[in-house]
Amino acid sequence: MTTIGRPMVLMPIVAKCPDGKWGGFNFGSGTMGAGGTPAAGGMSHGGGMSHSGAPTSPTKRQSPLAGISVFLGQGDDGTAMTYMQKGQKVKAGYYISKSASTNLMTEVINYRNAEQEIFVSLDYEYIPNMPTRPKEYLDVGMGAINVEPCGSQNLKPPLDKAMKYVSQAWDVQGDGFLLDIKPHLHDGGLDMTFFVNGVQKCTSKAVYGVSGAADLNGQKWETIGAYTPCLEPIEIKKGDKLTMEANYDLTKHRLRPQSTDHNEGAEAMAMAIFSFARPPY
Numbered sequence: 001m002t003t004i005g006r007p008m009v010l011m012p013i014v015a016k017c018p019d020g021k022w023g024g025f026n027f028g029s030g031t032m033g034a035g036g037t038p039a040a041g042g043m044s045h046g047g048g049m050s051h052s053g054a055p056t057s058p059t060k061r062q063s064p065l066a067g068i069s070v071f072l073g074q075g076d077d078g079t080a081m082t083y084m085q086k087g088q089k090v091k092a093g094y095y096i097s098k099s100a101s102t103n104l105m106t107e108v109i110n111y112r113n114a115e116q117e118i119f120v121s122l123d124y125e126y127i128p129n130m131p132t133r134p135k136e137y138l139d140v141g142m143g144a145i146n147v148e149p150c151g152s153q154n155l156k157p158p159l160d161k162a163m164k165y166v167s168q169a170w171d172v173q174g175d176g177f178l179l180d181i182k183p184h185l186h187d188g189g190l191d192m193t194f195f196v197n198g199v200q201k202c203t204s205k206a207v208y209g210v211s212g213a214a215d216l217n218g219q220k221w222e223t224i225g226a227y228t229p230c231l232e233p234i235e236i237k238k239g240d241k242l243t244m245e246a247n248y249d250l251t252k253h254r255l256r257p258q259s260t261d262h263n264e265g266a267e268a269m270a271m272a273i274f275s276f277a278r279p280p281y
């Protein structure tokens with residue numbers, strides 16, 4: 001979900017690839033709007049996300065998609081997104097002026113060979129009556145990091161054993177806080193752990209079966225419906241290294257079916273979505 005009329009806070013987190021190019025998912029001027037989804041935190045299932053773009057400049061406020069800013073990007077139902085929780089010391093918020101308009105883009109899969117009516121709904125909490133952006137609140141943007149920033153985002157975990165994916169280091173190029181970092185895994189994923197300079201900061205677990213189990217060709221199929229939250233803001237500073245680990249085990253949870261032929265064996269993914277709160281540079 002985006003708002004229009006507000007420049008996006010660009011992510012100061014980049015991955016340098018062995019070939020000298022820059023990895024995905026955070027977008028500099030070269031990658032944004034180049035055919036993938038413009039949603040920095042959004043899922044890019046099949047989006048053309050190359051890893052050839054210019055690095056994000058933490059000092060450059062203006063997004064190439066001028067005046068469009070990601071307010072919310074989710075890959076899964078069931079887990080709220082939080083800019084600020086009760087008692088949080090880091091004051092952060094996404095300011096929406098009364099003249100802003102919003103835009104929603106969504107992608108759904110229909111596993112039944114029949115028309116279905118769907119509803120997209122959003123519950124939100126907000127602080128009312130703020131005619132201007134309060135200076136004491138850090139500005140926020142949305143970003144994402146991926147375990148394989150230099151390769152394909154589509155993973156193929158083994159069918160018969162557990163598999164741990166460890167990311168290369170992502171380089172932090174500006175100071176701030178990661179808020180509410182959460183995984184985006186596909187069915188089969190168990191959890192994801194985040195590290196700053198090798199120090200473990202949080203583990204988030206996939207929660208299966210939130211909306212019950214489906215019957216798929218006579219077999220019970222539970223899908224990921226939520227993640228346990230990482231609610232403590234994670235401070236990051238210029239020069240820090242950010243890494244992540246993702247665990248898959250297809251002996252515990254099956255992959256979701258392909259949308260094309262409904263056979264088992266769609267791809268897996270391991271990325272993390274977060275809000276980034278930063279002081280003015």
Ligand SMILES: [Cu+2]
Nearest residue numbers: 043045075269
């Ligand atoms: Cu995905």
